[in-house]
Amino acid sequence: MAKIDEIYEGVCKGNRKLVAEQVQAYVDNDGDVVELLNDTMIPAMRDIGDKFSRNEVYVPEMLIAARAMQAGLDIIEPLLAAKGHKARARVAVGTVKGDLHDIGKNLVVMMLKGAGYEVIDLGVDCPVEKYEEAVKEGAQVLCLSALLTTTMPYMKEVADHFKGRDDVKILIGGAPVTKEYANEIGAHGYGSDANDAVRALENILNAA
Amino acid sequence: MKLQLISCDVLFREMCTLVARTTNRVDVQFLPKGLHDLKSDQMRTRLQAAVDAVPADTYDAIILGYGLCNNGLHGLKARQTPIILPRAHDCITLFMGSRKRYLDYFENHHGVYFKTSGWIERGKAEGDLKQLSIGHIHGMDMTYDEMVEKYGEDNAQYLFETLVESQSKSYGQYTFIEMGVEPDDRFERMTREQAAERNWTFEKIAGDLSLMEKLINGQWDDHDFLRVPPGHRVVARYDEGVVHTEREEST
Numbered sequence: 306m307a308k309i310d311e312i313y314e315g316v317c318k319g320n321r322k323l324v325a326e327q328v329q330a331y332v333d334n335d336g337d338v339v340e341l342l343n344d345t346m347i348p349a350m351r352d353i354g355d356k357f358s359r360n361e362v363y364v365p366e367m368l369i370a371a372r373a374m375q376a377g378l379d380i381i382e383p384l385l386a387a388k389g390h391k392a393r394a395r396v397a398v399g400t401v402k403g404d405l406h407d408i409g410k411n412l413v414v415m416m417l418k419g420a421g422y423e424v425i426d427l428g429v430d431c432p433v434e435k436y437e438e439a440v441k442e443g444a445q446v447l448c449l450s451a452l453l454t455t456t457m458p459y460m461k462e463v464a465d466h467f468k469g470r471d472d473v474k475i476l477i478g479g480a481p482v483t484k485e486y487a488n489e490i491g492a493h494g495y496g497s498d499a500n501d502a503v504r505a506l507e508n509i510l511n512a513a
Numbered sequence: 514m515k516l517q518l519i520s521c522d523v524l525f526r527e528m529c530t531l532v533a534r535t536t537n538r539v540d541v542q543f544l545p546k547g548l549h550d551l552k553s554d555q556m557r558t559r560l561q562a563a564v565d566a567v568p569a570d571t572y573d574a575i576i577l578g579y580g581l582c583n584n585g586l587h588g589l590k591a592r593q594t595p596i597i598l599p600r601a602h603d604c605i606t607l608f609m610g611s612r613k614r615y616l617d618y619f620e621n622h623h624g625v626y627f628k629t630s631g632w633i634e635r636g637k638a639e640g641d642l643k644q645l646s647i648g649h650i651h652g653m654d655m656t657y658d659e660m661v662e663k664y665g666e667d668n669a670q671y672l673f674e675t676l677v678e679s680q681s682k683s684y685g686q687y688t689f690i691e692m693g694v695e696p697d698d699r700f701e702r703m704t705r706e707q708a709a710e711r712n713w714t715f716e717k718i719a720g721d722l723s724l725m726e727k728l729i730n731g732q733w734d735d736h737d738f739l740r741v742p743p744g745h746r747v748v749a750r751y752d753e754g755v756v757h758t759e760r761e762e763s764t
């Protein structure tokens with residue numbers, strides 16, 4: 306266990322350049338990339354996510370932290386793969402059909418990547434076929450986002466489509482979406498914000 | 514009938530026209546459109562305060578110039594006077610005259626911003642509502658210069674692309690709904706100009722006052738209107754009927 310303070314702070318502050326430099330230096334010195342990911346980078350994103358949930362930081366801070374994190378991930382991902390390191394799970398995230406809003410969905414993608422998951426970003430306006438394709442590509446959990454009450458009913462269509470398929474779990478979220486609605490349509494989880502989506506995903510995977 | 518109308522001011526010109534023509538006696542209160550930009554429980558709280566301020570035993574009903582409005586009406590309670598609410602996701606149903614017409618249009622036209630006289634005159638949140646808006650509290654309404662100052666040039670560029678420009682990428686059309694209450698073509702012209710500036714498509718469609726007219730005239734059929742009896746509250750349903758009621762549990 307060794308947290309590297311400069312990289313941790315660099316991610317939290319959204320200093321992309323510094324993170325890239327420091328991660329490269331760490332790699333050049335034969336540092337352990339799995340340790341870097343698990344003891345420094347993931348905890349840094351968790352920290353920023355928790356601050357977001359407590360309203361201590363806002364959307365811009367989350368976005369730049371995630372971008373700095375990604376700069377580090379770009380360097381270590383090939384090395385992680387070479388070491389046989391596997392992501393915690395493969396999941397897919399998409400805004401449902403008819404809905405073109407992507408800021409919240411993008412935040413969820415970033416937070417899940419930042420928590421060590423492999424994420425398939427399905428984009429916006431996703432019909433059920435797109436989620437089905439993601440499952441074929443190995444997604445264990447489908448994360449559905451909606452910003453409009455007009456498009457929320459499509460979440461139910463997706464949930465109904467996958468009903469009875471034990472290999473597919475559904476997690477939903479978005480501004481008008483509620484925990485009650487998640488229960489009503491038989492979704493396996495509900496995230497109240499992008500950070501909470503990480504917690505909800507962990508619950509689903511732990512229960513599986 | 515004696516009615517109290519509480520309406521979003523985005524419907525101002527339409528409601529005023531209809532109130533002038535009805536045989537009912539309608540008292541009117543408009544609330545700012547900016548409520549729509551608050552968190553849904555805050556919108557409900559403000560609307561509830563307006564409902565609660567209506568004197569008891571005075572009106573046959575409180576009629577609302579609202580839709581579900583992103584759950585802003587979810588949980589709204591009727592006290593002594595029944596509440597009548599159009600079954601609609603939002604005001605576009607009211608402008609188009611039916612939720613079926615809105616749904617058909619929505620499904621066949623992607624990435625559309627709607628404009629009406631109200632959306633142009635009263636679309637922007639002002640005063641404390643601006644400070645309390647979701648965009649503001651999430652730090653999403655900053656100018657580019659503010660972003661540079663706070664996060665540096667590199668991050669500001671990225672944030673501007675992500676928070677501001679990405680929206681323009683998903684949306685590509687302004688649809689002007691002409692309601693027949695406009696004084697001239699100024700609102701249509703402004704919408705055309707904005708569309709040209711953004712290089713978006715422009716479309717004009719004819720609005721339909723009939724749903725708002727039925728609200729004001731007291732023709733509240735169950736298909737288009739929800740009646741919330743005293744002691745009940747509005748509950749969002751996300752199905753064909755959009756909203757339904759639940760008895761308030763005594764606490």
